[in-house]
Amino acid sequence: MKRILVPTDFSEYAENALKTAALIAKKNNSEIYLLHLLDLPNQMNDAITAGSSIPEVMLFIKKANEKLQKITEQTYLDGLTIYTSVQFEKAFDGILTFNKKNEIDLIVMGSHGTSGMEEILIGSNAEKVVRMSEVPVLVIKKDAKDLKFENFVFASDFSEETVIPFKKMLEFTKAFNANLSLVTISTPNSFKNTLEAEQKMNEFVKNYEIENYSLHLFNDSNIENGIKNFSKKINADLIGICTHGRTGLAHFFNGSISEDLVNHISKPVITFKI
Template sequence: MMRTILVPTDFSSSADSALAYAFQFAEVYGADVHILHIVERPMATVPDLPPEIVSLAQDKAMDAMAQLLRRHGKTEKDVTVTVKPERLTTSIPEMIGTFAEENRCDLLVMGTHGRRGARRLLLGSVTEEVIRHSRVPALAVREGEEPDAAKKDRHILVPIDLSDSTDAALRVATDVALKFNARIELLHVVDIGFYPYYGLLKDPVAELEQKALDVAGKQLEKRAKKLRDVGIDVEIHRRKGHVADRILAFTSENDVDLIVMASHGRSGIDRVLLGSVAERVLRAARVPVMVAPSDAKKEAPFNHVTPALRADIS
């Protein structure tokens, strides 16, 4: 089960938004929240700062941490707080990843924008790098987003490309849907990939698209049935066009609250999807995006799903 949620913070407004979602997930799952702040070196080229400077920076960070917790109505008794100095030999994303593994964290929650400046906690640098290599699901929260605890009709969008990779995302989404009593929208997008060059191939391409849509419909329905069998309200949707564009359009048009997608997708080679579809969605989506590692074990960390469904979802 989910026991520990890690929230790396730089005390920015986006990290503040991420913490609000972390507390919501912690309440629903009965999990502990661990807040991590890495004290950046004022001069990265200086190998050894005087201990007094390091100690002062850590004291200031702890003061900022106390203010952060007060804004959320919490104290240090409600969370675990860690403040660590930055290492010259290890990048901040590596430090976060190592910390998550050493402390057996089950979920990472991070803001997608952070402090302005060359070394900000920003999607495209720290957040993206952490998500790219995370071995557990990671939730990216856009600056200014706040969870609506009173909302009853929740929608989770799961883009599916019918590969084993995206079935990992579906397992995570299934667990979240059961916990939050949410509806799942399964979306498959057919992208033939050479729309500007149709020419005389327009009719054959249209046939290919339709066949792909038909196959997708059958595969999506199989997955939908398994979800309905455990009491989840689910709908299937098929679209044509560029994948990221259709995902973003669907999100805006259907009051989606959360997108859950895999970190890898079908590509001919086992490349990281971040940098293409997932990166585009992470950057542009107006709702939180949860990225599930494609090689996540079926039993962890979201194991609220019945064992039969976990084993059978793909």
Template sequence: MKRILVPTDFSEEARNAYQVALAIAHRTGAAIKLLHVVETPYYSPNFSATGDVMVGSNGMEQVYMLRLLESTKEHMNELIRSYPTEGVEVVHEVEVDRPISKIKRTIKDDNVDLVVMGSKGSSGFDEFLIGSNTEKVVRAAECPVLTVKHQHRDFNVREIVLASDFKREVGQAMEKFKMFQELFGARVHLVYINTPGAFESSTNLKQKLEHAAQKYGLQNYTINVYNDTVEEDGILHFAQEVRADLIMMATHGRTGFAHLLSGSIAEDLVNHTQIPVLTLQLK
């Protein structure tokens, strides 16, 4: 792992994510980029983060944007000063753009290995209407995304839940997940959530999970079949029982109308659990 991206809006959750990213960088030697995207109510291409103004912008827009950029850069400098960074390379960028577009471009252009984001979570009607930027990044990013809600003064992962139906090809995700497990020397709990609507024999399911563990060369793991009414609840309940420090899941990144109809367990978990979640979109 060489490059970690931390998008920040300077909220408490974003600061928690930065603190976790620093802990990971200390373990891996990775460099961190802090990114803040200034999004105006109406996206305007007339400004750059350097304060340059393009032809066509009016005086009020100029004053507003220049003051906003100045304030943003002060917040960025304060964030960097707030945490010790000795031994970790930290760079920062402030850009005027649409947040998701800029994050996706940065992941590609900088060859980012991991995104660490804070998440406030959402529920009910607000979630249906707008979702969250973190959820959108989980859906769109081409690298693993670690979402964090709470402060972790000493981020250390001992127990990991890896939830999957193990029916799809998850090999590309498994190598990333193994790397994270080995980074912390953690135990990984493979779990299949058995629901009434898609019930299978526990014996057959355990054989399937054991086959997956052998196929991908997992070490230090347990095999588990957990019964619950729906997959998301089952993952959360199982994670609580084993006192998980991290949940790992692959997502297919559904978008648009299909996403609204079917949803995504991984994205729902990001919204609803208090445990950090590491997701990777399968292509």
């Protein structure tokens, strides 16, 4: 986890994401890439495509770079390597393009409380990034000063297709020496027998060297509520789930969690692509 991407719209939510990225970077000796995306009016985009430099475009670039420079001078970033970039793309496309071009290992995104993404992350952009990103995406809801990753919940069905995201999750967990609670959610529509579920989880984890972990089967009305309520029960600091690009957010347990999970749960959520 050497390269961390933080998209910013200069809001307080983006700053919360950057503060979190700084904590992670200091734990892992990582570099931070701070990205601002300019979605300009069509006529300005046409000018850029044609190679023109119109005054309005140059002003946007200048102001954005000035704001980025000011951000890099914040004390919580002291000692870290920070790269800044301004690009002319829509949020979703720009984040994924930058991610591939710069071989990013983790994306950290800010969110507005429990009511959804704001500014550059508005509407379906965040859901698309979470669903389509090939690298883990960490969504942050609050100021990093209150964050701690001591109790980490990872919800899964522990099937064969979750092996790769599980390995990525373990890499993240080790950086914080977190207590790991591995949970399968049993619902009326997808009932799990306790003995069979425990056997499946034990068979899955025996292939890995894991410290400070526990296995759980939790019953609830649906998977989304199960993850929320189990996380609340154990006072989790962070929730991890798998994502599946074909069907949306967190496809597992022979079903799919509502894409509202990231928006509506108050705790930080990190997603790992299957």
